[in-house]
Amino acid sequence: MSATIVIGADDRSGASVRIDVEELLATRLLVQGNSGSGKSHLLRRILEQSASVVQQVVIDPEGDFVSLAEPFGHVVVDGSAYDGTEIVKLAARIRQHRASVILALDGLELEAQMRCAAVFMNTLFDAPRDQWYPALVVVDEAQMFAPAAAGDVADDVRRLSLAAMTNLMCRGRKRGLAGIIATQRLAKLAKNVAAEASNFLMGRTFLDIDMARAADLLGMERRQAEQIRDLERGHFLALGPAICRRPVGVKIADVETRARNVVHGLMPMPNAAGEEMEALLMAEPLMFDPLPTPPEPEETAPESGELLEQIESSVPAAEQVEPPVEPSLFAAEETAADIAAILAEMAAEPDCTFQPAAQLYQDFTVRCRMQRLGQVGIDLAAFRRRFAMAVAGIPDDREPRWQAALKLAEGVADDLVAPFLVLAVAAVEGLPCPDDDRMAEIYGTRSPGRIRRLLDHLEKSGLIVVRTDYGGRRSIGIPGLGMTTAPVEA
């Protein structure tokens, strides 16, 4: 039995890129990409294409996916409308009736979202053996539910949620549950949860730390993995047994609005859907239903190889939940990485350098609040510098290789920080000297004359040396670093 769905087209050849759903059930999927890279679109494409083939459960923190209900018959369970006991009963019936559902959590606070999702997933996991039907369990923004480190949620909540995600990804397969998880930041996702996926779709990624994790998971050299830094929205690098054996760049196809009639392989879906299924699940009285039967003890011992694998891949519970370093330090580290990610995202917006600093600063504070970062201790003046660094390609001011350049930039006037640093970055990296168009973009001007004056000024200040070789090619040296950009035609 097999069923394949098309997710998009190969960037190079234009050939269809497919996912083998049967294989996906066995090998799970991890999607990574910065906010706006197209993860939710990609999940929607997978859900739409496979809706008629396999049961689907979506843990939806933002209520993004409720629109699948109308055309595809998913039942929407509003997490904020039920208490824990009701959620348990709903989840049990979902297993029993093989209903496709969206668990919409947008009406809840973070901790309540984590609790609700955990109780829900644990009940799916604990279903009796005769209900271990195959189902895709899609978790968007998975770093919320399986955080790598202690954050601002209560410890017991984090433990509960992390345990549910670990169950899903590490032990769900046998019970028919196949995790498909998406995250903005790999470094923020618990390692053991990420490590259980064998299929990957990596989208645009700004931060080195996430890139390094992605390279690890893909089994690639850092340099090779660099290509995901420049991916456009909707483009992903795909790899894994359910997709392709070699890394393939894929442009994710459009999403549909109506169901496709693909009933091919796997198991026919239940007849009830939409309102009928909803009636089955919500049938009164929820309160007096018998509790789901507890899972039967497993009759057969796992084979020795499987057991060994389990032992090797399982991390003792205490290790899973305790942060490896002193908590406050770790939190500060995490916050710094979050700030870097926000700055990188803002700096990637087209024409951002043409906006007034005050407006950008306001945008920045809103983004920090949305990520629940609390007081980040960056005022407008500090923000201007950090933003200039980000525009120049240094969103994280802690990265060792930029420290010398940042030190030099301390003496540079605010509005010249970005243009100076972009030259310094090119020099450190041995990249070609940025052309006037690029410089104008960085400086936030449309006037070529201003760029000439800018370079003159930087040169007079002793910060740069502009050199033109006999072939008329320009390179720029940074005496303070003892480094020079590669030359380009001026």
Ligand SMILES: Nc1ncnc2c1ncn2[C@@H]1O[C@H](COP(=O)(O)OP(=O)(O)O)[C@@H](O)[C@H]1O
């Ligand atoms: N492959 C694609 N084709 C067309 N539009 C896309 C594609 N991927 C993403 N988009 C659009 O880009 C925006 C951001 O995508 P989204 O999936 O919400 O990103 P993310 O979940 O990674 O933050 C959305 O408006 C979405 O419709």
Ligand SMILES: [Mg+2]
């Ligand atoms: Mg999204």
